[in-house]
Amino acid sequence: MPVSDYDQASLPDLLPLYYRRLFPFAQYYRWLHYGGVHKNYFQNREFSFTLKDDIYVRYQSFTTQSELEKEMQKMNPYKIDIGAVYSHRPNQHNTVKSGSFQALEKELVFDIDMTDYDDVRSCCSAADICSKCWTLMTIAIRILDRALREDFGFQHLLWVYSGRRGIHCWVCDEAARKLSVTARSAVAEYLSLVKGGEETLKKVILSDPIHPFIKESLLVVERYFTRYALHDQEILSRKETLDKVLALVPEDILL
Amino acid sequence: MQFPSRRKRLINNAQEEMYGQPIQFYGQPPIENISLSEFETFAVERLKLLKTIENLGVSYVKQSEHYARKLESEFKNLHFPYREVDDRKVQTGPSEFEKRRKDHISHFILRLAYCQTEDLRRWFIQQEVDLFRFRFNELGSKQKLEFLHRNNLQYDTINVEEKKTLLDKLVSSSYAVSGITVEEQDFYKVPFQDALDLVRTRKVYLKAGYVYIPHQDIITIVINDFRTRLSKALALTARSLPIVHSDERLQPLLNHLSHAYVGQDYSIQKNVGKISLEQIDSLSGKSFPLCMKQLHQSLRENHHLRHGGRMQYGLFLKGIGLSLEQALQFWRSEFIRGKVDADKFDKQYAYSIRHMFGKEGRRADYTPYSCMKVILSNMPSQGDYHGCPFRHSDPELLKQKLQVYKVSPSGINQILELVKGMHYQLACQKYFELTHNVEDANFSLNHPNQYFVESQRLLSGGVREPKREPETPHKTKAPSAAVEVPEVIEDLDSFFQDA
Numbered sequence: 001m002p003v004s005d006y007d008q009a010s011l012p013d014l015l016p017l018y019y020r021r022l023f024p025f026a027q028y029y030r031w032l033h034y035g036g037v038h039k040n041y042f043q044n045r046e047f048s049f050t051l052k053d054d055i056y057v058r059y060q061s062f063t064t065q066s067e068l069e070k071e072m073q074k075m076n077p078y079k080i081d082i083g084a085v086y087s088h089r090p091n092q093h094n095t096v097k098s099g100s101f102q103a104l105e106k107e108l109v110f111d112i113d114m115t116d117y118d119d120v121r122s123c124c125s126a127a128d129i130c131s132k133c134w135t136l137m138t139i140a141i142r143i144l145d146r147a148l149r150e151d152f153g154f155q156h157l158l159w160v161y162s163g164r165r166g167i168h169c170w171v172c173d174e175a176a177r178k179l180s181v182t183a184r185s186a187v188a189e190y191l192s193l194v195k196g197g198e199e200t201l202k203k204v205i206l207s208d209p210i211h212p213f214i215k216e217s218l219l220v221v222e223r224y225f226t227r228y229a230l231h232d233q234e235i236l237s238r239k240e241t242l243d244k245v246l247a248l249v250p251e252d253i254l255l
Numbered sequence: 256m257q258f259p260s261r262r263k264r265l266i267n268n269a270q271e272e273m274y275g276q277p278i279q280f281y282g283q284p285p286i287e288n289i290s291l292s293e294f295e296t297f298a299v300e301r302l303k304l305l306k307t308i309e310n311l312g313v314s315y316v317k318q319s320e321h322y323a324r325k326l327e328s329e330f331k332n333l334h335f336p337y338r339e340v341d342d343r344k345v346q347t348g349p350s351e352f353e354k355r356r357k358d359h360i361s362h363f364i365l366r367l368a369y370c371q372t373e374d375l376r377r378w379f380i381q382q383e384v385d386l387f388r389f390r391f392n393e394l395g396s397k398q399k400l401e402f403l404h405r406n407n408l409q410y411d412t413i414n415v416e417e418k419k420t421l422l423d424k425l426v427s428s429s430y431a432v433s434g435i436t437v438e439e440q441d442f443y444k445v446p447f448q449d450a451l452d453l454v455r456t457r458k459v460y461l462k463a464g465y466v467y468i469p470h471q472d473i474i475t476i477v478i479n480d481f482r483t484r485l486s487k488a489l490a491l492t493a494r495s496l497p498i499v500h501s502d503e504r505l506q507p508l509l510n511h512l513s514h515a516y517v518g519q520d521y522s523i524q525k526n527v528g529k530i531s532l533e534q535i536d537s538l539s540g541k542s543f544p545l546c547m548k549q550l551h552q553s554l555r556e557n558h559h560l561r562h563g564g565r566m567q568y569g570l571f572l573k574g575i576g577l578s579l580e581q582a583l584q585f586w587r588s589e590f591i592r593g594k595v596d597a598d599k600f601d602k603q604y605a606y607s608i609r610h611m612f613g614k615e616g617r618r619a620d621y622t623p624y625s626c627m628k629v630i631l632s633n634m635p636s637q638g639d640y641h642g643c644p645f646r647h648s649d650p651e652l653l654k655q656k657l658q659v660y661k662v663s664p665s666g667i668n669q670i671l672e673l674v675k676g677m678h679y680q681l682a683c684q685k686y687f688e689l690t691h692n693v694e695d696a697n698f699s700l701n702h703p704n705q706y707f708v709e710s711q712r713l714l715s716g717g718v719r720e721p722k723r724e725p726e727t728p729h730k731t732k733a734p735s736a737a738v739e740v741p742e743v744i745e746d747l748d749s750f751f752q753d754a
Binding site (some may be wrong): 032054098115116117150151152153154175179180182185186187189190194195197198199201202203207210211212213214217 | 448454457462464568
């Protein structure tokens with residue numbers, strides 16, 4: 001979508017229409033209700049809204065789909081965040097004895113932001129995206145989707161466009177919702193290959209033998225690499241990027 | 256007469272039941288009466304042991320020969336069990352049973368002292384896990400199996416068919432596993448949540464939520480289990496603290512034990528407002544550790560820092576004495592020079608700065624990151640400038656930077672050697688020594704704010720006192736000689752004498 005079509009100033013007029021005609025309340029509720037298997041799972045879920053003028057409200061919670069609908073149509077949020085399922089109703093958290101109000105479960109969510117790839121795309125930067133660099137997102141999705149399903153055994157994945165310049169993946173399996181903080185970071189690290197800040201030249205170091213996760217991921221990358229890097233980004237056509245590529249090649253090969 | 260010898264045998268059997276192995280999961284608390292003096296001595300000695308473990312862990316690669324030898328001599332000195340002994344050999348000193356009993360009781364006493372805060376718990380768990388890992392590795396393979404069965408860790412093994420199908424994957428994913436290993440050893444199918452360390456480092460084959468672990472690696476699982484159990488136990492212990500603290504005999508001892516660990520965390524701000532914003536540039540050149548210097552420079556150059564950098568640097572500045580107002584002014588004026596306008600700053604960034612100072616949200620007063628935290632957590636990625644330069648920078652780039660800061664070539668080599676050996680804090684300490692022109696830093700670096708304080712002290716001509724006053728919380732030192740441990744003993748004992 002061409003950037004010029006979107007005008008933030010028109011949101012106050014458009015959002016009410018959106019929330020009355022388009023927002024999928026039924027599916028939203030059906031998802032978060034999880035079949036009513038756990039008592040009060042929906043009622044104890046925290047929502048937070050970002051309203052006009054960057055007003056941020058937390059600890060919203062609802063007892064029914066219709067309550068959620070009415071409130072959202074009243075507030076017309078610019079942004080919606082789904083929080084965790086708590087031990088009590090979030091909108092009553094102030095009445096709960098301090099220390100007792102706790103987050104119990106939350107889906108495992110991955111957030112991929114295009115700016116994380118700024119060092120390997122030259123067509124856009126910051127919040128801009130185009131069909132050339134969106135390929136990076138496609139690659140990321142395919143890699144993650146395979147790993148989450150085949151390696152970790154997760155089955156209920158929801159992939160959504162974040163609204164700006166990236167995507168979110170919500171892993172909704174029961175096992176995922178119950179994961180501890182350490183487990184979540186372990187999963188993230190298993191899936192991470194690129195390590196290092198601005199001061200690191202070679203951010204990916206592979207050793208022999210290659211772990212099956214990396215092997216499978218490489219298969220995905222190879223399908224897109226030529227078109228993305230050589231044709232669309234033209235990394236070998238400009239001195240700047242050519243130098244970066246050369247810096248990654250091991251010394252003994254250059255000799 | 257028959258009776259005495261039979262009674263002795265019965266007692267021995269009972270003892271064997273209780274303490275059948277030199278290590279345990281500490282599932283059951285001790286249920287006997289002990290004297291107050293035993294209570295104190297046991298606790299203090301275990302604390303010494305744990306502090307040795309911490310110090311050795313920083314200076315040596317764990318499980319290396321040096322590490323093992325030093326730790327073993329500590330076990331011997333303090334009379335703690337660490338391996339199976341031949342009962343028939345003549346023992347001098349406490350019996351194996353007595354050592355294991357001490358091990359049992361002292362662990363539970365320290366739980367009382369170390370369950371109170373997140374930081375204390377984290378430290379205690381880390382040292383106990385390292386202790387456990389060392390002692391478990393000392394067990395023979397038969398004893399390892401015995402330990403597993405005693406403690407109900409039953410995981411399923413995979414059959415020959417499955418092994419054949421997975422052969423390639425197992426070999427290419429597991430550390431030090433060859434085709435022969437797969438054939439000969441049992442492989443266990445373990446839910447991935449029970450083997451997080453192996454998953455995190457991709458040292459294992461993961462399929463459909465299960466990891467496939469050779470028998471030789473079952474230690475990691477055991478350790479995870481130990482860690483989880485201990486963590487839960489500490490949380491429970493914390494709830495019964497009020498009752499414990501109401502006993503006047505125990506309260507002072509427990510308080511002292513937990514303070515003995517905590518090095519300064521620089522969370523209580525001294526010197527608030529003594530630093531002016533104009534001084535920061537020059538201070539960064541003279542007294543900032545390399546990590547903060549890097550962040551400061553990047554902030555000045557790019558007029559921006561990403562979240563990880565803002566946290567690490569922002570909390571450091573708080574630690575050196577910047578007030579909230581100063582901090583807001585500092586960040587705001589810098590960000591405005593970049594792409595952020597004043598309005599956007601107030602909306603998006605000011606909140607998180609106030610958060611750092613405990614004025615928002617949970618209102619927790621966040622503590623500046625220690626070296627351990629900077630090195631181990633919050634890894635920098637593309638666009639980041641935080642982390643520890645000795646750990647996270649390319650050695651080539653690090654070398655160039657040190658040259659720019661006029662470190663001598665021999666000094667640079669010394670630093671790079673330490674970096675190669677993964678002694679990042681020692682490398683930073685060496686950097687301190689070289690840039691301040693001193694032979695010996697006379698402190699053991701474990702916190703960026705400590706670097707700043709020591710640097711300022713040196714530059715203002717203060718004499719560095721080698722001895723610590725009892726009120727100052729004891730800092731951990733990297734032992735270069737056995738001298739370190741006696742110092743610990745001295746401090747703790749002298750406190751008891753005063754009390």
